[in-house]
Amino acid sequence: MNYEIANVGTFTNTVDSHPKIHITRDQLHSTTTGDEGKTLFLPVNISFLKQFTQVYYEQGPIEALRLAKSHNQIVVSHMASLLLNIVDYMQKVRLILKPNIRYSGATLINKLGQTRDWQNSTVRFIAWHPYCTKLAVVTCDDSVRIYSAESSYHPILRCKQQKNISCVAWRPLSNTEIAVGHEDGIIVWYIDPNSLVARPSISNAILLYRLHHRPVMSLAWSPKGDVLVSVAACDNTILVWNPELNQTSSLKRPCGNGNVFVKWSPTGEKLVTCSDGVIFRVWDYRNWECERWTVLSGRVQAACWSNCKTTLLFATTTEPTIYGVIVKSDLIFTNDLESSSNQALPMFDVSKMDVNGITIGGLIQCIESDPKGKHLAVMFTDTNAIAVFSVVRLPTLQLIPGSLVMGLPEEKPSSISFQQNFEAGACLTIGWSTGRIQYYPIIYTDLTETINEIAPLNLSLYKSFNASHY
Structure with a gap:
């Protein structure tokens, strides 16, 4: 639907209680260098x-x-x-x-990160809480804003040590802790739900720092929340943190100049890490052994796990193609067919094409899978439409193109994330470059009880919308 007349509430009431977020430039804090007082x-x-x-x-x-x-x-x-x-x-x-250290942290984050046009976007990263309707939004003033459906109180996490934020990650099995990765390290904030302080103090946080482990590009908590894994663009060592004790264990393999991406599998048994070169690895959490893989050119830009929890989907910086590799518990990267070789299989070609005068597709910036594993969202590097695929297994995993989501003419998508506790189906959340947060709900169930509440004039339109997402 056209943006001016679009109203999600016409089709479903599942996102009516979600926080309405549009961060304008006048809401941002001015950044200071700390030298202004010297002139006095x-x-x-x-x-x-x-x-x-x-x-x-x-x-x-x-x-x-x-x-x-x-x-x-x-x-x-x-x-x-x-x-x-x-x-x-x-x-x-x-x-x-290590050639990466010649660049500033902001340059590396803009070049290697998951956020599109990180340097110029108002919204730089978004992340949903695993268990409740609570969203963390990173803005260009080095602040993390926490929005919740249960409260109108929006804490702002900000301190002078927190510069050039690249990513955030909520801690599992906790309602109050969130890790913030930035240029110089990691800050694990504790947000007291009973406090009404608009800006929590740094005394409510744990500062994690290691020399040369910078800038932090990606964070991943284990599903149990006991360890935190971080990777940095200027350090080829992967750090496994025990935040409470400020202790680390290191996973080091000679590859590239640094690492840019890390993500746990849904079962918690596997961990994928991607270097800034052609190498990426899948680690077994039980013994920390890894399988080494290489791409033909470029590097792995984005990766996620599929609904079967054994297939890793990824995309590189040089090919507009989504690849898949099967990860098994004992034999890593093996296929169901005995005659198949241990190779990544192309799943879908997303080369640029023109649809009714609109250019879609191209090289991939970020891919995300919803928690139920039925949908895959793809954000591109040069085009503004976000593609949503259905993920099916018939019997092999396949991607079926479903929807295209576009913003206003002047908007570019910056970051995408699926809501983790959306019971009605999947809720894709998009952070646009203008500071607007958009919810795109995909309803799996037949909402018969809500049809009676919709005006008869909109009934046929509702049925068409609902059927298109089965």
Whole structure:
């Protein structure tokens, strides 16, 4: 339907209680560098040691060495110059081994992340709570806004340590904890449901940080919520966190310069991780052994698990195709047919095409499967229509094209997510670049009890809409 006359309530009342979200630019917080207050004070003469200490704590050891290099004492100046030369040499060696570190965290997140046009979008990431109608929305002012159907109170998670947020993940078996991945590490926030404070304090959070593990690109809690897995663009080590103890175990295999994506299987037995190169791996959580796979070119951009909980669907940065590989409990990446080889099978070609003057398809930015596994949503890199597929197994898994979801002419989709506790079917949620959050409910059941509440004029239109999603 045309946006001006579209009304989801005409067809179903399942999303009537969902929070209405449209974040405009005037609702955002202004970003500050922290140096504005310095202009209010007159310069004074202070000792070199005090200057050195102040610069060290505020700007880091490198800037402190640059200050010492300009000192009038020759010994101090020469020692600082020598140390700076050693640091520069080590930095050049690191650049050869890990080219990603030459880029800023914001550049890497924009280039390698799941969000489309991360740098210019108002909405940068959305994530549903596993058990209740509660949505976390990441905005471009480095804030995480929590919206709930049960309350009009919307906490805002924001602190100076939280810069360039790339992803968020709700903790399973918890109603109050959410992990936020950003440029320099991870913050696990605790949101007190009984508190009416609009902006919770950082004292209600756990800060997780490791040197060189930055920027954090993707987070995944285990289904039991006991461990948190994180990957970073400048670190090829996969970290498994125990947040309460601030302890980590590392999974390291020589591949690429870093990792950009991680996701648990629905059963919790498997974990897929994708590097910034041609390699991706599926780990067995029981013994942390992995199966190594490679793509022909580019890298894996997006991946998700299918409804049978054994098939991994993924897409690369160089081909407009959805691939699938079958993962079994004992023999990884084997097929039901004995004669088949251990290869990824092309499931659907989504090359660009023109439909009534609208260009759809192309390279894939993100794919998401609904919790029941009956639908797959695909967001593209260059086109604005989101494709929704039906997932069936007859007997092999197949993707059947179903719907195209489009926004306003000036809008681009930034992030997509399926609601985790939508009992009536599946609810695709789309964060648009303008700050608007859209709900796209797909009803599985025959809602006979609601037909009587709909006006007779709209009855035929309702039946047509409902039948198109079976």
